Amino acid sequence: MSNPYRTHNCGEIREEHVNLSVRLSGWLHRKRDHGGLLFIDLRDGHGIIQLVITTSSPLFPSLNNLSLESVISVEGTVVARTQETVNPEIPTGHIEIQISSLDILSVADTLPMPVNQDAGYPEDIRLRYRFLDLRRPQMQERIRLRSRVISSLRNRMTNAGFLEYQTPILTASSPEGARDFLVPSRLHPGTFYALPQAPQQFKQLLMIAGFDRYFQIAPCFRDEDARADRSPGEFYQLDLEMAFVTQEDVFNTLEPILSGLFQEFSPNKNITSPPFPKIPYRDAMLLYGSDKPDLRNPLIIKDVTPVFKDSSFKVFASLIEKGAVVRAVAVPHGAQNPRSFFDKMNSWAQGLGQPGLGYLYWRDENTVGPIAKNLNPEQIQLLKEHAQISHNDDAVFFICDTPQNISTFAGQVRQKLAEELNLINTDSFQFCWIVDYPMFERDETSGKIDFSHNPFSMPQGGLDALNSKNPTDILAFQYDIVCNGVELSSGAIRNHLPEIMYKAFSIAGYSQNDVDAQFGGMINALKYGAPPHGGSAPGIDRIVMLLAEEQNIREVTAFPMNQNAQDLLMGAPAAVSPEQLKELFLSHLNIPQKDTS
Numbered sequence: 001m002s003n004p005y006r007t008h009n010c011g012e013i014r015e016e017h018v019n020l021s022v023r024l025s026g027w028l029h030r031k032r033d034h035g036g037l038l039f040i041d042l043r044d045g046h047g048i049i050q051l052v053i054t055t056s057s058p059l060f061p062s063l064n065n066l067s068l069e070s071v072i073s074v075e076g077t078v079v080a081r082t083q084e085t086v087n088p089e090i091p092t093g094h095i096e097i098q099i100s101s102l103d104i105l106s107v108a109d110t111l112p113m114p115v116n117q118d119a120g121y122p123e124d125i126r127l128r129y130r131f132l133d134l135r136r137p138q139m140q141e142r143i144r145l146r147s148r149v150i151s152s153l154r155n156r157m158t159n160a161g162f163l164e165y166q167t168p169i170l171t172a173s174s175p176e177g178a179r180d181f182l183v184p185s186r187l188h189p190g191t192f193y194a195l196p197q198a199p200q201q202f203k204q205l206l207m208i209a210g211f212d213r214y215f216q217i218a219p220c221f222r223d224e225d226a227r228a229d230r231s232p233g234e235f236y237q238l239d240l241e242m243a244f245v246t247q248e249d250v251f252n253t254l255e256p257i258l259s260g261l262f263q264e265f266s267p268n269k270n271i272t273s274p275p276f277p278k279i280p281y282r283d284a285m286l287l288y289g290s291d292k293p294d295l296r297n298p299l300i301i302k303d304v305t306p307v308f309k310d311s312s313f314k315v316f317a318s319l320i321e322k323g324a325v326v327r328a329v330a331v332p333h334g335a336q337n338p339r340s341f342f343d344k345m346n347s348w349a350q351g352l353g354q355p356g357l358g359y360l361y362w363r364d365e366n367t368v369g370p371i372a373k374n375l376n377p378e379q380i381q382l383l384k385e386h387a388q389i390s391h392n393d394d395a396v397f398f399i400c401d402t403p404q405n406i407s408t409f410a411g412q413v414r415q416k417l418a419e420e421l422n423l424i425n426t427d428s429f430q431f432c433w434i435v436d437y438p439m440f441e442r443d444e445t446s447g448k449i450d451f452s453h454n455p456f457s458m459p460q461g462g463l464d465a466l467n468s469k470n471p472t473d474i475l476a477f478q479y480d481i482v483c484n485g486v487e488l489s490s491g492a493i494r495n496h497l498p499e500i501m502y503k504a505f506s507i508a509g510y511s512q513n514d515v516d517a518q519f520g521g522m523i524n525a526l527k528y529g530a531p532p533h534g535g536s537a538p539g540i541d542r543i544v545m546l547l548a549e550e551q552n553i554r555e556v557t558a559f560p561m562n563q564n565a566q567d568l569l570m571g572a573p574a575a576v577s578p579e580q581l582k583e584l585f586l587s588h589l590n591i592p593q594k595d596t597s
Contacts, residue, residue: 004073005023005025005073005105006022006023006024006025006044006073007022007023007024008022008023008024009024009044009045009046009047010024010026010042010043010044010046010047010048010049010092011044011046011047011048011049011091011092012046012047013049013078013092013095013097014091014092014094014095015080015094015095017078017095018078018079018080018095019077019078019079020077020078021075021076021077021078021100022075022076022077022078022097023073023074023075024042024044024049024051024073024074024076024097025044025071025072025073025074025105026042026043026044026071026072027042027043027044027069027070027071027115027135028040028041028042028066028067028068028069028070028071028072028108029041029042029043029048029068029069029115029116030068030116031063031064031068033055033064035055036054036055037052037053037054037055038052038053038054038055038060038063038064039051039052039096040052040053040063041116042072042074042097043135043137045140047090047091047092048090048092048137049092049095049096049097050081050087050092050093050096050097051074051076051096051097051098051099052096052097052098052099053098053099057099059099059101059102062102062104063099063102066104066107067107067108067109067110067111068108068111068114068115068116069108069111069115069132069135070104070106070107070108071104071105071106071108072102072103072104072105073102073103073105074097074099074100074101074102074103075099075100075101076097076098076099076100076101077097077098077100078095078096078097079095079096079097079098080094080095081093081094081095081096111132112125112128112129112132113125113126113129113132113133115132115135115136118136118138123554123562124562124568127554127560127561127562127567127568127569128568128569129569130558130559130568130569131569134558139555142544142548142550142555142556143556143558145265145544145547145548145556146540146544146556146557146558148265149261149265149540149543149544149547150217150540152261152264152265153217153238153257153261153540154217156257156260156261157215157238157240157257160213160253160257161213162213162214162215162240163211163213163214163215164214164215164216164217165206165211165214165215165216166216167196167199167202167203167206167216167218168196168202169195169196169219170183170193170194170195171193171194171195171196171202172193172194172521173192173194174194174197174201174518178197178222178223178224179222179223179224180194180195180197180221180222180223181194181195181221181222181223181233182194182195183195184584184585184586185584186583186584186585189584189585190585195221196218196220196221197220197221197222198218198220198237198239198537199216199218199220199239200456201456201519201521201522203216203239203240203241203535204241204456204494204522204525204533205521205522205525206241207241207242207243207494207530207531207533208496208525208526208528208529208530208531208533210243211243212242212243212244213240213241213242213243214239214240214241214242214535215238215239215240215241216239216240217236217237217238217239217540218236218237218238218239218537219234219235219236220234220235220236220237221233221234222234222235223565225563226561226562226563226564226565228551228552228553229486229542229545229553230553231541231553231554231557231560231561232561232562232563232564232565233561233565235539235540235541235553236539236540236541237489237537237538237539237540238489238537238538238539238540238543239535239537240254240535240536240537241533241534241535242533242534242535243531243532243533244531244532244533245493245532245533245534246493246532246534247435247477247479247493247534249534250479250491250493250534250535250536251275251276251278251433251479252274252275254481254536254538255274255275255276255431256274258431258481258483258488258538259271259272259273259274259276259431261543262429262483262546262547265547266429266547268427269427269428269429270425270427270428270429271428271429271431272428272429272430272431272432276431276432276433276481277295277431277432277433278432278433278435279293279432279433279434279435280434280435280436281434281435281436281437281438282436284434285407286301286303286327286407287300287301287302288300288301288411288414289301289327289407289408289409289410289411289412289413289414290407290408290411290485291434291480291482291487292434292480292482292485292486292487293411293432293434293482293485294415294418294424294430294484294485295430295432295484296424296425296426296428296430296484296485297414297415297418297423297424297485298418298423298425299329299330299331299414299417299418299423300329300330300388300414301327301328301329301410301411301414302327302328302329302330302386302387302388303325303326303327303328303386304326304327304328304383304386304387304398305320305325305326306382306386307326307375307379307382307383307386308320308326308379308400311374311375311376311379312374312375312376313371313374313375315400316358316398316400319400319401320400323402323403324400324401324402324403324406325400325401325402325403325406326398326399326400327398327399327400327406327410328383328386328387328396328397328398328399329396329397329399329410329413329414329417330387330388330389330394330395330396331394331395331396331397331417331421332390332391332394333391333393333394334361334393334394334395334396334421335361335362335363335368335393335394335395336393337395337421341420342359342361342369342395344420345357345359345397345413345416345417345420346359348416349409349413352409352412354409357397357398357399357413358370358371358397358398358399358400359371359395359396359397359398360372360375360395360396361393361394361395361396362389362391362392362393362394362395363393364392365392367380371398383396397413397417399413404444415485428484429483429484429546430483430484431481431482431483432481432482433479433480433481433482434479434480434481434482435478435479436460436475436476437452437453437475437476437478437479437480438452438453438472438474438475438476439451439452439453439457439459439460439471439474439475439476439478439504440452440471440472440474440507440508441472442471442472448509449471449472449507449508449509450508450509451504451508453476453478453490453492454476454478454490454492455504455505455508456492456494456495456501456522457476457477457478457492457493457494457495458476458477458492458493458494458495458496458500458532458534459474459475459476459477459495459500459504460474460475460476460477461474461475462497462500463497463499463500463503466500466503466504466507467503471507476492477492477493477534478490478491478492479491479492479536481536481538483546484546486542486545486546487542488538488539488542488543489536489537489538489539490536490537491534491535491536491537492534492535493532493533493534494532494533494534494535496526496530496531496532496533497526497530498523498526498527501515501519501523501526502515502523541553541556541557544556574594575591575592575593575594576593576594577593577594578593578594581593
């Protein structure tokens with residue numbers, strides 16, 4: 001039996017189908033009355049095609065009065081458009097369908113937002129009526145891109161010798177990382193499951209169990225505040241783990257997968273070829289002011305503290321005596337900009353709560369600017385060497401602050417300058433690894449030592465380093481992969497030895513009993529023969545966001561929450577009934593209840 005709704009989809013009809021009788025179904029996308037003829041754009045999930053009917057047809061009143069986004073099924077004959085009416089913007093633009101019969105399958109109410117145009121509707125409207133927002137061709141393209149990216153990643157991982165395994169969604173709460181989403185247990189009153197922040201411990205247990213190469217397109221749940229590149233609640237990542245590997249093995253495996261993926265979906269852009277640059281964490285903070293550097297930006301931050309240490313520029317010199325440092329960002333040919341540009345940068349810095357932004361520049365071999373008169377010729381020459389000045393019309397911007405605070409603002413200055421001067425190479429995806437993260441950090445207020453990144457990582461130098469080094473000097477086999485200033489994932493070579501695990505946690509203030517109680521499943525497994533292993537977990541949402549050239553992760557997620565972690569479409573989170581609370585032994589708590597009267 002033939003399909004009663006369509007013989008073809010709306011996107012596949014071409015000139016070779018002329019004179020063919022077809023049945024099509026879809027949404028009424030747009031109507032245009034051209035006096036004697038009514039043109040209709042019909043849309044389905046495959047494309048848009050033009051229908052035509054004369055105003056004398058008995059079907060005209062029904063179609064003319066039908067609301068946009070109603071669902072119809074039509075029969076008709078494929079005809080070629082005249083040369084002057086061809087629409088080269090769509091694949092079906094050389095033909096149209098002369099309607100001979102009509103079935104109205106569903107009539108649409110008045111639309112709260114248009115589908116056939118991008119009217120810039122507020123996000124709350126778009127999310128409340130997401131099913132309409134997703135009908136827009138732009139959104140269809142992004143969500144389909146997401147699907148194709150995931151399919152490609154699965155194929156690439158399988159071809160690299162990985163197998164996909166599923167890990168639990170209901171698990172135990174972890175004291176590390178972000179806040180958990182908790183699920184009360186009906187069978188065990190007073191206890192809770194947690195949704196996994198990541199499959200971290202389970203994928204390590206799979207390595208200990210001997211599965212060697214694991215991956216999963218894994219859902220992760222973290223009760224975090226929203227950002228443009230982070231969903232407030234759930235996200236997906238390409239989670240992978242490998243046994244009997246070093247850090248370099250992980251890099252060599254993941255680099256061709258990511259570079260190949262980006263080449264597949266952005267063939268006209270310049271993609272970093274393996275091996276990716278490897279930048280130590282401390283160098284990244286010095287040179288780029290961030291551990292998520294955008295390497296499309298050619299500007300580099302330099303330390304110029306020696307230039308000002310004994311200078312007559314007392315503002316910097318006095319701060320240096322108190323432990324401050326000075327960073328500089330040199331802009332090639334920056335002196336070609338008008339004075340208003342320098343004033344604009346200074347005002348921008350003040351808008352961020354900074355005292356201002358010092359600068360000087362060279363023009364006709366002369367050093368110009370508020371700071372120039374406070375530096376002697378030797379100091380100017382030293383500045384040229386430290387800041388790597390290479391042209392006689394360069395400009396330099398200065399930041400002075402404590403070593404703990406300076407990197408963030410210096411990185412903002414570097415990025416702002418590149419954006420204002422159009423220095424960022426937007427036709428490329430630039431990857432790098434950030435490596436050699438500190439294993440521990442010291443809280444400035446309490447003085448307490450804590451883990452700085454991932455507590456399950458292997459310290460460089462192993463047990464000897466933990467026993468003999470200052471904790472803040474110990475580096476870990478931890479690494480992030482960054483693309484265009486976006487952190488795609490964190491990863492590490494894992495700590496697979498119980499004695500190193502206990503020692504590392506003791507430095508952070510955990511007793512052996514604490515480790516056994518909070519990480520019992522993991523530490524117990526390590527006692528029965530664990531291979532060296534490591535992995536990473538690039539974020540799917542962020543990968544698609546980059547490939548789609550979108551600035552907000554909600555644009556590449558089918559049903560995202562808003563910034564307040566609310567699902568406006570389904571009305572979540574929501575109160576539940578007294579019966580549900582009673583069933584979960586939570587009725588005694590002061591929890592808002594759903595009114596069932």
